[in-house]
Amino acid sequence: MTIAPIPTQATIEIRNLKPYYGKRLAVRPVNMTIEPNKITAIIGPSGCGKSTVLRCLNRMHETILGARAEGQVLLNDENIYAPDVDPMLVRRKIGMVFQQPIALRTRSIFENIAIGLRLAGINNKHVLAERVEASLRAAVLWDEVKDKLNQAGTALSGGQQQRLSIARTIAVAPEVILFDEPCSALDPISTLKIEELLLELRKQYTIVIVTHNMQQAARISDNTAVFMVDTDDGVPTGVLVEYNQTAKIFTQPDDPRTEDYVSGRVG
Amino acid sequence: MANVQAQTTTSFRERLAQRTQHGDGIFWAVTLFFALVVIALVVAIGWVTWSDSALARERFGLGFFTSTEWNPVETEVSPESFGAMPAIVGTLVSSIIALLLAGPIAIGIGIFLAELCPPSLRMPLSFMVELLAAIPSVIYGVWGVMVFAPFFTQYIGVPLSSSMRDVIPWLTSAQVASGRGLLVAGIILAIMILPTIAAITRDVLTLVPNTQREVMLALGATKWEVIWLSVVPYARAGIVGGVMLGLGRALGETMAATMLVGNRSQVPGSLLEPATTAASLVASELTNAQSLLHESALVLIALALFAITLLLNLIARMLIWFVNRGPVGSARA
Amino acid sequence: MSLKSSRIPNYQRRKATDAIMRGLVLLATACAIVPLVLIIGYVVVIGGGALSWEFFTDVYQPPMTATTMDMIGAAPGGDVPFDPNDPFAHLNPGALTGADPVDEKGADILEAPARGGVFHAIVGTLLVTSLAVLIAMPIGILAGVFLSEFPGNSVATVVRFACDVLSGAPSIVVGVVAYILIVNARNPDTGQPYGFSGIAGAIALTFLMVPTITRTTEEVLKLVPEATREAALAMGATTWYSTFTVVIPTALSGIVTGIMLAFARGAGETAPLIMTVLGSNVLVTSLLQPIAALPLVTYRYTESPFPSENTLAWGSAFVLMMLVLAVNILVRIATRNRLRLQ
Numbered sequence: 001m002t003i004a005p006i007p008t009q010a011t012i013e014i015r016n017l018k019p020y021y022g023k024r025l026a027v028r029p030v031n032m033t034i035e036p037n038k039i040t041a042i043i044g045p046s047g048c049g050k051s052t053v054l055r056c057l058n059r060m061h062e063t064i065l066g067a068r069a070e071g072q073v074l075l076n077d078e079n080i081y082a083p084d085v086d087p088m089l090v091r092r093k094i095g096m097v098f099q100q101p102i103a104l105r106t107r108s109i110f111e112n113i114a115i116g117l118r119l120a121g122i123n124n125k126h127v128l129a130e131r132v133e134a135s136l137r138a139a140v141l142w143d144e145v146k147d148k149l150n151q152a153g154t155a156l157s158g159g160q161q162q163r164l165s166i167a168r169t170i171a172v173a174p175e176v177i178l179f180d181e182p183c184s185a186l187d188p189i190s191t192l193k194i195e196e197l198l199l200e201l202r203k204q205y206t207i208v209i210v211t212h213n214m215q216q217a218a219r220i221s222d223n224t225a226v227f228m229v230d231t232d233d234g235v236p237t238g239v240l241v242e243y244n245q246t247a248k249i250f251t252q253p254d255d256p257r258t259e260d261y262v263s264g265r266v267g
Numbered sequence: 268m269a270n271v272q273a274q275t276t277t278s279f280r281e282r283l284a285q286r287t288q289h290g291d292g293i294f295w296a297v298t299l300f301f302a303l304v305v306i307a308l309v310v311a312i313g314w315v316t317w318s319d320s321a322l323a324r325e326r327f328g329l330g331f332f333t334s335t336e337w338n339p340v341e342t343e344v345s346p347e348s349f350g351a352m353p354a355i356v357g358t359l360v361s362s363i364i365a366l367l368l369a370g371p372i373a374i375g376i377g378i379f380l381a382e383l384c385p386p387s388l389r390m391p392l393s394f395m396v397e398l399l400a401a402i403p404s405v406i407y408g409v410w411g412v413m414v415f416a417p418f419f420t421q422y423i424g425v426p427l428s429s430s431m432r433d434v435i436p437w438l439t440s441a442q443v444a445s446g447r448g449l450l451v452a453g454i455i456l457a458i459m460i461l462p463t464i465a466a467i468t469r470d471v472l473t474l475v476p477n478t479q480r481e482v483m484l485a486l487g488a489t490k491w492e493v494i495w496l497s498v499v500p501y502a503r504a505g506i507v508g509g510v511m512l513g514l515g516r517a518l519g520e521t522m523a524a525t526m527l528v529g530n531r532s533q534v535p536g537s538l539l540e541p542a543t544t545a546a547s548l549v550a551s552e553l554t555n556a557q558s559l560l561h562e563s564a565l566v567l568i569a570l571a572l573f574a575i576t577l578l579l580n581l582i583a584r585m586l587i588w589f590v591n592r593g594p595v596g597s598a599r600a
Numbered sequence: 601m602s603l604k605s606s607r608i609p610n611y612q613r614r615k616a617t618d619a620i621m622r623g624l625v626l627l628a629t630a631c632a633i634v635p636l637v638l639i640i641g642y643v644v645v646i647g648g649g650a651l652s653w654e655f656f657t658d659v660y661q662p663p664m665t666a667t668t669m670d671m672i673g674a675a676p677g678g679d680v681p682f683d684p685n686d687p688f689a690h691l692n693p694g695a696l697t698g699a700d701p702v703d704e705k706g707a708d709i710l711e712a713p714a715r716g717g718v719f720h721a722i723v724g725t726l727l728v729t730s731l732a733v734l735i736a737m738p739i740g741i742l743a744g745v746f747l748s749e750f751p752g753n754s755v756a757t758v759v760r761f762a763c764d765v766l767s768g769a770p771s772i773v774v775g776v777v778a779y780i781l782i783v784n785a786r787n788p789d790t791g792q793p794y795g796f797s798g799i800a801g802a803i804a805l806t807f808l809m810v811p812t813i814t815r816t817t818e819e820v821l822k823l824v825p826e827a828t829r830e831a832a833l834a835m836g837a838t839t840w841y842s843t844f845t846v847v848i849p850t851a852l853s854g855i856v857t858g859i860m861l862a863f864a865r866g867a868g869e870t871a872p873l874i875m876t877v878l879g880s881n882v883l884v885t886s887l888l889q890p891i892a893a894l895p896l897v898t899y900r901y902t903e904s905p906f907p908s909e910n911t912l913a914w915g916s917a918f919v920l921m922m923l924v925l926a927v928n929i930l931v932r933i934a935t936r937n938r939l940r941l942q
Contacts, residue, residue, distance in 0.1 A: 058485065060481070089487065091484065091486065091487040092486070095486075100478055102481075104482060104483075105479065106501060107500075119486060119488055169485070172486060172487065298745050298746035299750075301739050301742035302742075302743040302747065304743065305740075305759050305762050305763065305814060306759060309766060312769065312773060315776075316780075372632070373632075375625040375627075375628030375629070376629045376632055380629070392629065392633075394932060396636075398925070398928060401925075401928045402924065403870070403895060403920055405899050408899065409643075409917045410639050412902055413902065413913075465632065489614055489617070491621045495621070519768075519769070521771060521772045522899065526899070526902065549772050549776060550874055553779060554875050565776075573770065573773045577768075
């Protein structure tokens, strides 16, 4: 049973975001707006803070000991960093898929998806079955696993586990999905499948993807943000260099540093 | 110039190699010998207890472990006969009480130390928990007898016994004032096995990959849900292993048990009256054994104790290894 | 879809569960700390109170009231001649059962102050434990060398398991084995059993010490960087030469740590000693006879009906506890330094 996707129309506005590790500022203040129902790619050389910025968008950055973030991130005009906001609720609205395909080791495929729903208090078998199926279909994994829902999640291949992670994230009905280098650990065929999936998911969700693969960004994203490492005052700090439509970034970028990076001269 | 230097170096190496070349074989042989000595120590325990218990094994067979008569003194009325049930019941009951009390608390300690404790407090608190394990068991006995038993009798034993008098027979006893019994021994045993279970729980939880935690956090789970729904299940085999090691320690504990259990070699009717455990029975009677059969029966009990703790150790280590995917065990474990 | 609204119906319950469970595990940790503090506290306070010059220098003195000492003409606080095989000969049976604890002049034996000391026990513990360490050291260190230099073969796996078994074995079992092998074994010349002795106790303790020394030695040797070994081998030394002249000296502090831990463990064991050294009321310096030991006197004095002897039990518990604590703390400090240097 497929549900026709209802686009969530979620916009993220980042205002003066400053992530810190202890006393060290990791990335210079970031200002950008993520457009709804588009794929926004974040690219840049390693160490430029791409993942750090991404993790600030769903308040995962602060789960690292000593890390914090200042500034504002507005999800549809609500600041997720407001003092009275519970990060737990933020993370339900803004989901994340990680680099390593992770199945929760002790659970079956079904339970891997259902866990998010159970957290919300949904324990009715029928409701769970429906939503698990819907999520697996949306992640284009249903046909491959529908006969083995009770097998361990770890029995799947890397690409399948990554789609499992996507299904798990979709099941809790977020508005935005963040992807942190989702294909780096996968083979090219699985990568293509995931890219196709992302293009489908864009219809319903706002997507932000961090990738070190420029071609991937060029292939699938609508907008691209380019980060570089700035060593002006001796301490390497990340900085947002340019944020524009993808086509423009890769053909006629405004900033010379972007040009250097996408043409391979730097990074 | 270079030539001379090369010659000197070569001759040093040659001389060194020449002098030591035969040593490697001896080295291997000597260290192997002592490694085998370690194995021999274990084999010796098994062999000695097996052969010295022959008399009792032949006389009683497996029925030894189900008979409740422990009668070292031959009289006209009752012949000399030995049954291990009093010891078995005592050991099992006191150890189970210890496990029921210590298990959840120790797992909680392990969870706290591994997941929730502020990093600056982690080392000192871990050290303090491990210090509990270093205290010699006779000191637990002294404290138990002089401090805890009177406290227990006044605030737990007597109230329990009088309120349960006609309700639950095994929670009441006329001898509750003695301050000895399986319950009081079990409580002290619980304190003694806390550090074992807690330390292993903490160690296996620390080894759970962080990715498991991040997945749960990203789904919007609370800190406790992350721990309870992904970290603990991941490590559950290791935690079970830790509990088994704790059980093994409780089963074999001698001094604190001897001083608190009352040393009455009969199956008790209540948790609040004197009883015995396998270890304390052997400890109190072996040097005064009345006959060869008596001694043999005691050695048989020691053998059974050894075999059971060996089995528990084996299974527990395998479980912990399974979680860590590598051999575990430090000198302090 | 507001972030602040709990669109999730069970939000409050989940938050409450989170807070409660986190509080509970904190409480659990307190459940470990409280007994630790209580036990150490009582031992330090009451045991410390029993300490005196006599305590450390005198041997066993049976409890006596002032009047009894008067009767036999002894100076207060001085030594009283007594038969070590029957130290209570001067007492009436009532004193022992508490039925009639009072002597002729009305002084209550149960209130007699502590007399005597544990010097004989300190000497005994030092002698027996040291001998055990001396025997266990070569076995443990060389087995540990084997495990670290020739790892991966099946003998190594069995040895490691053997160490686990030995360290997890009930100490009473080890005492039984030593009892059968030595105490009860008959001397072929005289036909008499060898009897209780310090040597039997030392051998029993060896069983318990070997796994500690072996495992610590193995761990510490494994920590020596490969580069150190390679440097020695590059000089032309063979494996055994480089092990003994370079690797072991580098790891020496760790090996010493293992030996100290083993010593502390052995010093605190009671059960194996009950059936091997038996105990004694007089100073014994030969290891061929029954000998006193700190854990033994702690045990015996605790079981005694005389409060004066119970006080001595606390005192010797104090000495034992200090020994064990000191070793553990020293080891912890040394280990932390070693870990930090890596």
